[in-house]
Structure formats: structure tokens, C-alpha cells
Amino acid sequence: AQSVAQPEDQVNVAEGNPLTVKCTYSVSGNPYLFWYVQYPNRGLQFLLKYITGDNLVKGSYGFEAEFNKSQTSFHLKKPSALVSDSALYFCAVRGGGSYIPTFGRGTSLIVHP
Amino acid sequence: DGGITQSPKYLFRKEGQNVTLSCEQNLNHDAMYWYRQDPGQGLRLIYYSQIVNDFQKGDIAEGYSVSREKKESFPLTVTSAQKNPTAFYLCASSIDREGVYNEQFFGPGTRLTVL
Numbered sequence: 634a635q636s637v638a639q640p641e642d643q644v645n646v647a648e649g650n651p652l653t654v655k656c657t658y659s660v661s662g663n664p665y666l667f668w669y670v671q672y673p674n675r676g677l678q679f680l681l682k683y684i685t686g687d688n689l690v691k692g693s694y695g696f697e698a699e700f701n702k703s704q705t706s707f708h709l710k711k712p713s714a715l716v717s718d719s720a721l722y723f724c725a726v727r728g729g730g731s732y733i734p735t736f737g738r739g740t741s742l743i744v745h746p
Numbered sequence: 747d748g749g750i751t752q753s754p755k756y757l758f759r760k761e762g763q764n765v766t767l768s769c770e771q772n773l774n775h776d777a778m779y780w781y782r783q784d785p786g787q788g789l790r791l792i793y794y795s796q797i798v799n800d801f802q803k804g805d806i807a808e809g810y811s812v813s814r815e816k817k818e819s820f821p822l823t824v825t826s827a828q829k830n831p832t833a834f835y836l837c838a839s840s841i842d843r844e845g846v847y848n849e850q851f852f853g854p855g856t857r858l859t860v861l
Contacts, residue, residue, distance in 0.1 A: 642786075665847045667849050667850075669849075669852075674834075674855070674857070675854055675855065676750075676752075676836055676838075676852035676853050676854045676855050677789075677836065677838075677850075677852040678852070679849040679850070679851070682848075682849050723788065723789070727847040728847065732796070732842075732847070733791060733794060733804070734847070734850065736788050736789045737788060738786070738787065738788040739788050
């Protein structure tokens with residue numbers, strides 16, 4: 634079975650400061666890892682993914698994520714947060730023979746002016 | 747303009763009534779999914795379909811039904827057997843090549859409220 638944990642329900646950060654949204658996973662075999670963002674009353678938008686290759690993945694809107702196999706983590710990061718980054722962020726994993734992705738419960742990011 | 751459309755955006759259901767949520771994609775994706783989103787619970791999979799005329803139950807299929815008669819369309823019916831259907835419903839699709847799993851594309855969602 635595969636699983637994803639987003640240990641923080643909410644992350645607060647001041648505008649201009651770096652942000653990190655945490656994600657850890659459990660899957661047998663090679664993981665395919667994804668981050669999505671959701672604005673209020675909207676569908677999820679894809680931000681970035683790790684399939685293979687470089688552990689640092691760059692995505693949309695200045696976001697990046699670091700794949701750490703030993704710690705089974707895939708934390709989302711951004712060097713300088715914007716108020717407009719405030720949204721709900723989901724981490725997801727696919728792999729280990731499972732066709733269906735597993736999503737974390739989501740982390741609400743609040744960026745204060 | 748490629749993407750996934752869902753309609754209606756808002757839907758109100760009376761007790762004992764069946765309602766159907768529409769999902770259409772023009773991305774030529776084989777796989778399509780339906781999720782239910784409740785506050786604080788993330789996404790829960792209702793049904794998914796990897797190919798036309800075939801679909802499988804997800805984690806919370808009871809009280810729901812689907813069809814996949816065309817590649818582009820994956821409608822979800824919320825039946826009267828679903829006792830607590832008030833939620834935000836999301837449709838998604840993906841294209842997966844052998845051994846490689848790609849990201850999902852999501853529609854804008856339908857908010858269903860039971861009156």
C-alpha cells in the first residue's frame with residue numbers, strides 16, 4: 634500500500650520569506666511524486682513532479698521540490714513567498730505497481746503581507 | 747483550448763433525487779477519475795476509468811454510479827442511496843505511458859448541495 638503524509642494542516646509565512654510545505658511518502662518500488670495547488674472553489678493545478686533524475690525539481694510559479702529517497706520526503710519550497718501563493722497544497726504519490734495516485738490531506742499555506 | 751470541463755458549477759439536490767454531474771475532456775487522455783472533496787479530508791476517489799467501456803470502484807463508490815461510453819466523457823450520477831452527498835466533486839484525467847505515471851489534469855469542480 635502507498636501513503637502520503639502532510640504533517641502540517643497549515644503553514645504561515647511572511648511575504649518575502651522562504652516557504653516549505655512538507656510531504657513524506659511510503660511506496661514500494663520507484664515513487665512518482667507530484668505537487669498540486671488549489672485555490673478556493675477551483676480544481677487542482679499541477680505544480681511539479683519527480684519521475685526520475687535530478688533530486689531538485691523546478692516547477693511553475695517559482696516553486697521547487699527536493700526528492701530525498703533516504704528520508705522518503707518530497708518537500709515543496711519557494712525562496713520568496715508571495716501573498717498570491719496563499720492556497721491549499723496537495724502532495725501525491727503514484728507507483729509501486731499502483732495505478733491510482735494517493736493524495737495527502739492538504740496543507741493550507743497562508744502568506745501574510 | 748484543451749482541458750477538462752465540468753458542469754454545472756453549482757447543483758442543488760432534493761432528498762431522494764438522482765443527479766448527474768458532467769465531465770468532458772478534449773486532451774485525448776485514456777484515464778479519467780472522480781474525486782470527492784470534503785473540508786479537511788483531502789481527495790477521496792469515487793470511481794476511475796482507464797479505458798472506454800471499463801471503470802472501477804474507488805474508495806467511496808457506494809451511492810454513486812458512472813459510465814464511460816466515450817473517451818471524452820465520464821459522467822457521475824449521485825443516487826438517492828448516497829446519504830451525505832453535499833461536497834465538492836472533482837473530475838480528473840491523465841495520460842499514462844507504459845511504466846510511467848504522469849500528472850493529472852483537473853476540472854474546475856461541481857459543488858453539490860442537498861436541500
